[in-house]
Amino acid sequence: MDEVFYKNGLRFSCQKCGKCCRIPNGIVYLTEKDIKRIAEFFDLSGEEVFSRFTHREHKYRVLNEFSNGDCIFFREGKGCIIYSARPEQCRTFPFWRQNLRSQIAWDSAAAECPGMNSGKLYSFEEIEKILSNGKDT
Ligand code: SF4
Numbered sequence: 597m598d599e600v601f602y603k604n605g606l607r608f609s610c611q612k613c614g615k616c617c618r619i620p621n622g623i624v625y626l627t628e629k630d631i632k633r634i635a636e637f638f639d640l641s642g643e644e645v646f647s648r649f650t651h652r653e654h655k656y657r658v659l660n661e662f663s664n665g666d667c668i669f670f671r672e673g674k675g676c677i678i679y680s681a682r683p684e685q686c687r688t689f690p691f692w693r694q695n696l697r698s699q700i701a702w703d704s705a706a707a708e709c710p711g712m713n714s715g716k717l718y719s720f721e722e723i724e725k726i727l728s729n730g731k732d733t
């Protein structure tokens with residue numbers, strides 16, 4: 597395997613600035629596990645989560661957003677109101693394949709996210725685990 601640029605790990609701690617929750621047409625894809633987690637968080641059924649907070653985008657189930665592009669769960673001054681139950685896509689950021697393709701890809705994402713390259717050091721092994729299994733916390 598070629599040597600990867602993150603062999604010594606990468607730093608990331610979310611600053612909860614909300615920038616990534618406020619991207620017009622930014623799509624948050626949902627897994628079955630995400631729906632279950634959100635349903636448990638609000639004590640709702642999966643069907644209620646579908647109808648209140650999601651819609652279909654082609655064959656995918658995705659989170660709704662407000663007319664200004666903010667995620668349905670983002671609140672000014674509070675950030676994500678379902679942080680402990682946020683979807684897999686949100687919990688695994690920024691350790692997404694497209695950001696880990698190269699140092700350039702990582703730096704380009706970091707230019708938009710103040711939490712990248714500071715805070716907690718994730719080891720190579722931890723990053724690989726997130727890539728293959730997602731993230732629990
Ligand atoms: S842009 Fe980065 S620091 Fe800001 S909320 Fe998103 S992940 Fe956290």
Ligand code: SF4
Nearest residue numbers: 617667669670676686
């Ligand atoms: S679910 Fe939470 S973390 Fe994910 S985009 Fe919405 S507000 Fe942001």
